[in-house]
Amino acid sequence: MDFLVLPKRITGTREYGLTSIIDLGISVGELRSILHDYHTFIDIAKLGIGSAYITPNLKEKIQLYQEYGIKTYCGGTLFEKSYMQNKVEEYLRWLKTLGFQWVEISNGTFPISLEERCEIISKVKQDFNVLAEVGSKDTESEMSLSQWKNEMCQLFEAGSKYVITEGRDSGTSGIYQKNGSIKKNLIRELLNGLDVNKIIFEAPTSQQQMYFINEIGANVNLGNVKIQDVLQLEVQRYGLRSETLYLEEDGCKLPL
Numbered sequence: 001m002d003f004l005v006l007p008k009r010i011t012g013t014r015e016y017g018l019t020s021i022i023d024l025g026i027s028v029g030e031l032r033s034i035l036h037d038y039h040t041f042i043d044i045a046k047l048g049i050g051s052a053y054i055t056p057n058l059k060e061k062i063q064l065y066q067e068y069g070i071k072t073y074c075g076g077t078l079f080e081k082s083y084m085q086n087k088v089e090e091y092l093r094w095l096k097t098l099g100f101q102w103v104e105i106s107n108g109t110f111p112i113s114l115e116e117r118c119e120i121i122s123k124v125k126q127d128f129n130v131l132a133e134v135g136s137k138d139t140e141s142e143m144s145l146s147q148w149k150n151e152m153c154q155l156f157e158a159g160s161k162y163v164i165t166e167g168r169d170s171g172t173s174g175i176y177q178k179n180g181s182i183k184k185n186l187i188r189e190l191l192n193g194l195d196v197n198k199i200i201f202e203a204p205t206s207q208q209q210m211y212f213i214n215e216i217g218a219n220v221n222l223g224n225v226k227i228q229d230v231l232q233l234e235v236q237r238y239g240l241r242s243e244t245l246y247l248e249e250d251g252c253k254l255p256l
Helices: 028-041 058-067 076-084 088-098 114-124 145-158 184-191 206-216 227-237
Strands: 019-023 044-047 071-074 102-105 129-134 162-165 199-202 222-226
Touching: 019 227, 028 058, 028 227, 044 058, 044 222, 058 071, 058 088, 071 076, 071 102, 076 088, 076 102, 102 114, 114 129, 114 145, 129 145, 145 162, 145 184, 184 206, 206 222, 206 227, 222 227
Parallel strands: 019 044, 019 222, 044 071, 102 129, 129 162, 162 199, 199 222
Antiparallel strands: none
């Protein structure tokens, strides 16, 4: 089936154009069925919030994702809980035992200075691929445009493979207003001077996803995608939905 002219979507093992799903407790049986059909649409799976710590059959779930070539990591809340209790070393050992190769360093709920986060990243990057997150889960918390950009630059310099912009699984904080509307001035500022292919924009709703696809292109990195929505998201990336129908043939609107 190749009679339509569509945006050039990156396939195979992607370094950008990533779809990062949030797994908030889907059963292993359900997951197996979904991955059988849709694994080619998924690049990364986050075991959301602190769910991994009490998930039954956790090792089986991790192995299932890995069988399909999907990178897995635990939500930053689990890191923050470990940091709060001075158990980061134990947490990292636990991740290694389970076969995780990726780790998220964040401060969305518990205050951890940028200096401390960068120091942790510089240490753990020897053993893990690091995802760092910027932004607060507190809807009342506001960061200046320059603060967002400065934090992201320093997290990259410390050794983060990707930096995630906070949006929560509800899409109501961080890069979003309380009502879910996008802070467009902030996004424009982040696109000015930062490598968009190394930023993962949390975008849990289809409206938010469509904004980033239309603004940046089919190969924008998107996170906190519900696993049940991966086909719908890919439809949007290919310009096969009315809101993205006029998407350009190029997979990215920005220079690479």
